[in-house]
Amino acid sequence: MGEKRTVELDLATPGWDASGQPARVPLGVAEAAGEIGAVEGGIGSEHLLLNLGPQHPATHGVLRLVVELDGEVVVRVIPHIGYLHSGFEKLGEYRFYNQIIPLTDRTDYLAPMANNVCLAMGAEKLMGIELTERCKVLRVIACEMSRIISHLVWLGTTAVDLGAFTPFLWTFQERERIYDLQEAWTGARLTTSLTRVGGLMADIPDGFEAGLRASCKRLPQVLDEAERMLTNNAIWCARTQGIGILSAEDAINFSMSGPMLRASGVDYDVRKDRPYLDYETYDFDVPIGENGDVYDRYLVRLEEMRQSVRIIEQALDRLPDGPINVDDPRVILPPKTAAMNDMESMIFHFKQVMEGVRAPVGEAYFAIENGKGELGTYFVSDGTAKPVRWRIRPPSFINLSALPKMAEGHLIADLIAINASVDIVLGEIDR
Amino acid sequence: MRREFGDKIGRALESCGDTIVYVDAGRARAVLAWLKETPDQEYNYLTDITAVEYRDAELPMEVVYLLFSLRRKVQLCVKIALPKDGDLEVDSVVPLWQGANWLEREVFDMFGITFRDHPDLRRILMWETYSEGHPLRKDFPLRGRLSRSEQVRRALHANPEAHYSMEELSIAESFNDLPEDMRQRLAQGERDRIPELGGAPGDG
Numbered sequence: 001m002g003e004k005r006t007v008e009l010d011l012a013t014p015g016w017d018a019s020g021q022p023a024r025v026p027l028g029v030a031e032a033a034g035e036i037g038a039v040e041g042g043i044g045s046e047h048l049l050l051n052l053g054p055q056h057p058a059t060h061g062v063l064r065l066v067v068e069l070d071g072e073v074v075v076r077v078i079p080h081i082g083y084l085h086s087g088f089e090k091l092g093e094y095r096f097y098n099q100i101i102p103l104t105d106r107t108d109y110l111a112p113m114a115n116n117v118c119l120a121m122g123a124e125k126l127m128g129i130e131l132t133e134r135c136k137v138l139r140v141i142a143c144e145m146s147r148i149i150s151h152l153v154w155l156g157t158t159a160v161d162l163g164a165f166t167p168f169l170w171t172f173q174e175r176e177r178i179y180d181l182q183e184a185w186t187g188a189r190l191t192t193s194l195t196r197v198g199g200l201m202a203d204i205p206d207g208f209e210a211g212l213r214a215s216c217k218r219l220p221q222v223l224d225e226a227e228r229m230l231t232n233n234a235i236w237c238a239r240t241q242g243i244g245i246l247s248a249e250d251a252i253n254f255s256m257s258g259p260m261l262r263a264s265g266v267d268y269d270v271r272k273d274r275p276y277l278d279y280e281t282y283d284f285d286v287p288i289g290e291n292g293d294v295y296d297r298y299l300v301r302l303e304e305m306r307q308s309v310r311i312i313e314q315a316l317d318r319l320p321d322g323p324i325n326v327d328d329p330r331v332i333l334p335p336k337t338a339a340m341n342d343m344e345s346m347i348f349h350f351k352q353v354m355e356g357v358r359a360p361v362g363e364a365y366f367a368i369e370n371g372k373g374e375l376g377t378y379f380v381s382d383g384t385a386k387p388v389r390w391r392i393r394p395p396s397f398i399n400l401s402a403l404p405k406m407a408e409g410h411l412i413a414d415l416i417a418i419n420a421s422v423d424i425v426l427g428e429i430d431r
Numbered sequence: 432m433r434r435e436f437g438d439k440i441g442r443a444l445e446s447c448g449d450t451i452v453y454v455d456a457g458r459a460r461a462v463l464a465w466l467k468e469t470p471d472q473e474y475n476y477l478t479d480i481t482a483v484e485y486r487d488a489e490l491p492m493e494v495v496y497l498l499f500s501l502r503r504k505v506q507l508c509v510k511i512a513l514p515k516d517g518d519l520e521v522d523s524v525v526p527l528w529q530g531a532n533w534l535e536r537e538v539f540d541m542f543g544i545t546f547r548d549h550p551d552l553r554r555i556l557m558w559e560t561y562s563e564g565h566p567l568r569k570d571f572p573l574r575g576r577l578s579r580s581e582q583v584r585r586a587l588h589a590n591p592e593a594h595y596s597m598e599e600l601s602i603a604e605s606f607n608d609l610p611e612d613m614r615q616r617l618a619q620g621e622r623d624r625i626p627e628l629g630g631a632p633g634d635g
Contacts, residue, residue, distance in 0.1 A: 252475060273501075364448075393479045397533065
């Protein structure tokens with residue numbers, strides 16, 4: 001029998017309290033307690049390099065983040081993008097203006113109708129086309145529907161990222177109902193290609209109005225339910241409040257836009273500040289946050305959906321009769337029967353299909369407020385039917401560029417929350 | 432503006448309701464800083480940075496800054512013309528707006544315009560070792576410089592172990608403990624060691 005040995009265990013406790021229980025150490029001072037255990041060379045002096053993505057559910061697409069970690073604390077984030085780069089802007093230089101519209105479906109694929117509208121409005125600004133009243137109202141409806149589905153996806157996926165699965169099912173169910181309407185209108189759920197330069201591809205079908213009104217009634221209830229799950233939920237608050245704070249100055253300095261900018265307290269909404277499509281005649285509020293953290297972004301987006309419902313209801317109330325397309329055979333294709341029956345219409349049809357619509361020499365920047373932020377279209381024309389340069393001002397690309405600023409110093413788990421709060425869509429970031 | 436900077440300001444014009452001002456490349460940053468900070472200008476929000484190359488090869492390339500004043504609600508487009516035979520170089524505006532960081536990287540990636548004093552001027556949408564040029568230039572063919580088969584061949588020879596840039600690898604201190612050959616392979620980048628054509632089909 002050998003000699004009895006005493007094994008000393010480092011319990012990470014500095015001792016025992018009066019009642020004989022191990023004294024608790026606050027987490028922050030664990031290092032001081034470590035001296036007792038005195039591991040040779042110290043523990044955790046190395047920084048860890050962690051690769052997140054490009055195939056990772058919490059990166060919302062093919063975003064890749066290389067993260068330098070000190071323990072659980074994020075020291076540095078290096079985002080890598082470009083995995084979905086498809087050269088849309090280059091392709092656009094080889095196409096007629098109307099042929100670019102299908103490309104815009106695929107940039108921000110969570111809100112395709114707003115993208116279609118933005119592109120058509122850019123080309124119309126360049127060509128100096130005045131839209132019909134009915135077309136303007138229908139485009140407002142399309143933009144607001146897009147904002148709602150975009151925010152619903154955001155709410156659902158962010159809740160999943162932070163561990164709440166149920167709101168995801170509710171929001172996606174509601175989104176699917178709006179997709180049904182979108183499909184009835186355009187024939188497709190995602191690749192809508194709704195607009196044409198000077199008008200729309202199609203008028204709304206029968207029953208669309210009633211369906212949208214029913215949706216507008218149901219949506220606030222769904223939002224109430226989701227809010228009951230999240231807004232006062234202790235876990236949700238702990239995971240989002242005070243996380244990823246961006247001050248108003250920083251938000252402007254980083255060229256943020258949309259809910260990201262407004263959550264930081266900057267009152268800038270393209271619909272109010274540079275109105276288009278007669279947005280100045282609609283009665284709606286722009287929610288502004290105070291703290292610029294993840295929680296405020298959540299509140300701002302929730303309120304934006306409610307305001308979108310208000311706008312849609314007003315738009316449906318005022319929806320005028322009349323044509324959806326401008327009366328200009330150089331821009332809009334003549335009706336098929338006319339093209340088959342009279343000479344002049346056929347010539348216009350032929351010229352448009354073969355030569356495209358010519359834009360005057362010049363350039364135009366046009367911005368709309370979509371769900372992610374300020375979405376811009378910048379066209380430069382040299383007088384031919386194809387643009388010299390087509391540029392998308394990608395809101396989530398610019399919003400994502402502030403991710404390192406927001407995430408550094410937080411825990412790795414908070415990085416997921418912050419990244420989710422940016423509301424990125426990689427189709428638009430990589431273009 | 433002309434009072435402040437004299438002949439450094441080129442022509443000003445209006446297109447579709449947008450005001451465009453041409454600025455001398457050397458003074459661009461000073462002009463933009465003045466526009467940002469002067470109280471009655473206050474163009475404090477940088478909307479976008481991009482570049483334009485015209486189909487007419489005689490025309491210079493242009494760097495385009497879209498500014499917006501959040502208080503006055505006015506937009507201004509500032510342009511720098513860069514003759515193609517000169518240096519394609521302008522001053523970076525990252526010291527003025529942090530948001531310019533990625534936008535300038537994209538312009539560099541797509542047009543090959545260099546931004547002086549940019550903190551981190553790397554390619555952003557294309558991968559770092561991409562060597563075919565700058566895709567949005569007019570002399571770049573729509574389908575890329577390489578044939579489809581060559582692109583596939585290079586993709587098949589990509590080094591799947593090279594996931595990190597050298598900068599990132601230097602973070603991981605254990606990188607230096609790796610065996611020499613592994614370190615070299617990692618450091619070599621994605622598409623460097625592509626064997627020359629000439630072997631029998633199906634090689635490699």
